[in-house]
Amino acid sequence: MSQPVVDLDMTNGIAVIAIDSPPVNALGHAVRSALLDALTRAxxxxxxxxxILACKGRTFSAGADITEFGKPPxxxxxxxxxxxxxxxxxxxIAALFGTTLGGGLELAMGCHYRVATDTARMGLPEVKLGLLPGAGGTQRLPRLIGPEKxxxxxxxxKMISAKSALADGLIDAIVTDPVQGxxxxxxxxxxxVTVRVRDRADxxxxxxxxxAGFEQAAAEATRRLRGVEAPAACVNSVRNAFTLPFEQGLAAERDMFMHLVMGDQSRAQRHIFFAEREAQKIPGMEPGLKPAPVKSAAVIGAGTMGGGIAMNFANAGIPVTLVETDEAALQRGLDRVRDTYDxxxxRGALPAGATAQRMALFAGTTDWSRIAEADMVIEAVFEEMDLKKQIFGRLDAVAKSGAVIATNTSTLDVDAIAHSTKRPSDVLGxxxxxxxxxxxxxxxxxxxASSHQSIATAxxxxxxxGKVPVVVGNCDGFVGNRMLARRTTECERLLLEGALPQxxxxxxxxxxxxxxPFAMGDLAGLDVGWRIRKHRGVTAPISDVLCEQGRFGQKTGRGYYIYENGSRTPTPDPEVAALIEATAARLGITRRAISDQEILERMTYPMINEAARILEEGIAIRPSDIDVVWVYGYGWPVWRGGxxxxxxxxxxxxxxxxxxxxANTTGDVGLQPSDLLTQLAAEGKGFADFGKGAKAAAA
Incomplete structure (x- = not known):
């Protein structure tokens, strides 16, 4: 690993201090020391x-070296x-280009002036790690662009574009070349005549x-962030920028940063930050293995899921062909995609003209021979094994050699699907x-049989x-849905024992x-789970009856809740409460008051137990992969770490x-602690120790 370098060039009265510490010019200890030395000499x-403060490579500084967080300064x-x-x-003068983030932007704001290229973007993303900008960012940025912004x-x-930065006063000029500019x-x-940012008051x-304007902006910014510490600390610290002298605001900012960095929420968010990157490391994969190029793709099925998958290809600039059985279904799918882009x-999420640009990457066809052009084919049809096997047998005949052939199944056996082809090494989920x-x-x-080449390409x-990929093993429900099934079982059981959906x-x-979970079920459609249960031959006494009554959730205006006049806001339904009580009585269950703590335990502990079994079986490579699955796929709060x-x-x-x-009170042996969970607990260890002599041999 190359040592970080800070170059100093002094020519014609201008000293250029350039950080040269690839890949992102992080401000680790060695860089900081070299910066001070260069500044002192200049x-x-x-x-x-x-x-002039500059950086070499592909970007200005991405900020602090977060591996130093929590360590002695x-x-x-x-x-x-x-x-x-x-x-x-x-x-x-700071010369900005690429992305200038966190401590990098704080360092730039410590300079008297800033210029940036027109493609430069800058921001203070520390809140995403459960922190606030801890090196003056909450004190200097308000003095440059105003406390509200x-x-x-x-x-x-969020990132700030160079155009917005210039308009708001964060930078002083847009230039073509950062250093020459x-x-x-x-x-x-x-x-x-220079004015330090700290001395600006306008x-x-x-x-x-x-x-009042600031308080309104702060309330809007934190409106959906209940229970999260860092955003509230950010608000308080920005408020200090106009209520306290600069030095006092700076000291308070530092105190809040230290409190957050040692707290569980920031530890959790930093855990997910590293876990997301670790998830892409696959044990046993050949070093230097390069993914196959994917220059075109095909998606089988133009329904809601197929259309959404196809949009991902187009969003990545990859031409994609949507394949359907008939022209009417194909046109409905293309229209749905176009409407979504519109x-x-x-809403301003995409620039004007984006619909035409993205749709130009789409082709639609009922001719399966067109699939032969694709480097990757993804099947996205109904969750029916016979149908998927039939489709993969057909794909085997038309897809070109070496193409990755994937199924979007959420529960079905990927191996059974793969063996419908003569090339299971090219098949994965x-x-x-x-x-x-x-x-x-x-x-x-x-x-x-999935090859490392296919996995690397996927x-x-x-x-x-723009997805967060996590490689998992093949089993019923894989990782996320397998764990979710445990929570779903407890949901139904809690209703019968005494709780209500609300x-x-x-x-x-x-x-x-x-x-x-009940509002989510209504949103997704209760009939989805009903079909799966009937296929598996299992029952859910409350949900099944709701479905038999045509109460599928929001799309029918009734599910576990009532949705009046097209509203998406759930309203408790006395009929559901009566159904729950009658069903419990019919099953001989005496309902009781259930505490919130018990509900929380039963909503989380069975899933944690299943996570341990998943690790025992080698379905997940590491516990942090499971955390990433639940944070990015199921809404587990990132500040709780998975x-x-x-x-x-x-x-x-x-x-x-x-x-x-x-397990004893319900009679459900599936709730008995798994071997791995019991072993780790007995040894005084945790999931963090998995793989350090504490994992089961099967994994």
Whole structure:
């Protein structure tokens, strides 16, 4: 690994300090030390009139080295480096390009001026790691763009374009070449007159006179962020920018940062940050194996799921052919895709003209011979094994040699599907989540014969689509749905024992999920689960009756809840409560009051238990993969780190004891603690120790 470098070039009175620490010019300890040294030498040289801070490579600095978080600090800290640029006796100009993030932007704001290329983007995304900008970002950004815009940017962590940055005052000029542009800009300023960002007051004065606008912006920014610590801390710290002197605001910012960085929520979010990247490392895969190029794709089935999957290809710039059995179904699918793009343009999520650009990458056909052109084919038809086998047999005859052939099944046996072809090594599962064009998770299901080449190609395509790929093994429900089935069983059982849908949903919402399980069932359609249960020969006493009554959820206006006049807001239904009570009585179950704590345990602990079994069987490679699946596919709150991370916080001995209790009280042997869970708890270990001498031999 190359050592980080900071170059210093002093020519014609202009000193250019350039960070050269690939790949993203992170501001680790060695870089910080070298920056201070270069700045000291440049400032001390009498010939130096202007100092330019630049970066080499493909981007300006992406910020702090987060591997240093939670470790003993090493001087000089980023605060000290920024303070030296801020206090420099000679004008400093930051030359931005690529992405300037976090500590990189804080360092740039410590300079007296900033220029950027027109494609540059900048932002303070620390909130996504459960933190706030801890090196002056919450104090300097409000002084540059105003507290209202600053709080929106910091709480969301979203990128700011160069155009918006110039309009708002974050940068001083847009240039063609970052360093030369900074040099040209330097000739337009008086080196004897510089104003430090900390001393600027014009943008914070309106909020000092009347904070109502800021408070409204802060409330809007945090409207959907209940229970999350970092956004609230960001708001408080930005507020300090116009209510406290700069140094006091800076000190308070640092205190809040230290509190957050040591807290469970930031630890959880940093865990997911690293887990997402770790998930793409596949044990045993040949070093240097390159994915096959995918220059065109085909999707079988133009329904809601097939159309959404096809949109992902188009969004990644890959031409895609939608294949249907008849022209009417094909046209409906293409119209649905076009309407979805139009809505995104109308909402501002896509630029004007995006619909035409994306639709130009679509082709529609009922001619299966067109599939022969595709490098990747994804089947997205109904969850019926016979139908899928028939389709894969047909694909085997028309798809070109070497093409990756994937099924979007959410539960079915990928190996059985693969063996409908003569090339099972090219077959795997690519399980997209609904809506497929929005949800980030992509479960890549490796079959017993799936080649590393096919897996690598699926991972690469998933990343190009903007998905988070996780490779999992082949079993009923894979990882996510297999665990979800355990929660679904407990949902039905809790109703019979004494809870109501609204109580269960409230507990799950309070935990941090965006929706409770019963409201989610109504949204997805209760008939979906009903069909699966009938196929498997299992029953759910409450849900089955609701479906028999035609109560499928939001699409019929009634499910577990009532949805009046097309509303999407669930309203408790006395008829459902009566049905639950009558069913419990018929089954001889005496209902009782159930505490919120018991509901929370039964909504999470059985899934954690199943996660341990999944690891025992080698279905998941590592516990963090399971966490990524649940955060990106099922709404598990990122600030709780996923089921396995959360289990370690709770403590496995507690979970083992409670599972044994529920197994005994319900008679469900499936709730008995798994061997791995019991082993880890007995050894005083957690999921974090899995793979460190604590995993089952089967994994």
């Amino acid at each position: 400032e001390a040289d009498p010939a130096t009139k202007i100092i 090493r001087d000089p800290g980023l605060h000290e480096v920024i303070e030296r640029f801020d206090q420099c006796s000679k004008p400093t 600053a709080v929106a940017a910091i709480v969301s962590g 900074a040099i040209d800009f330097a000739h337009t300023i008086d080196p004897k 943008k914070i004065a309106p909020a000092q006179a009347d904070p 809505i995104s343009v109308k 690519m399980h997209f989540f609904s809506p497929a064009n929005v949800m980030k998770l992509l479960e890549i299901v490796r079959g017993e 991972i690469a395509v998933g990343k190009a689509m 109580q269960v949903d409230a507990v799950v919402l309070n935990f941090g999920f965006p929706m409770g 089921p396995c991370f959360h289990a370690d916080l709770v403590g496995l001995p507690t979970i083992v004891e409670r599972l044994a209790h529920y």
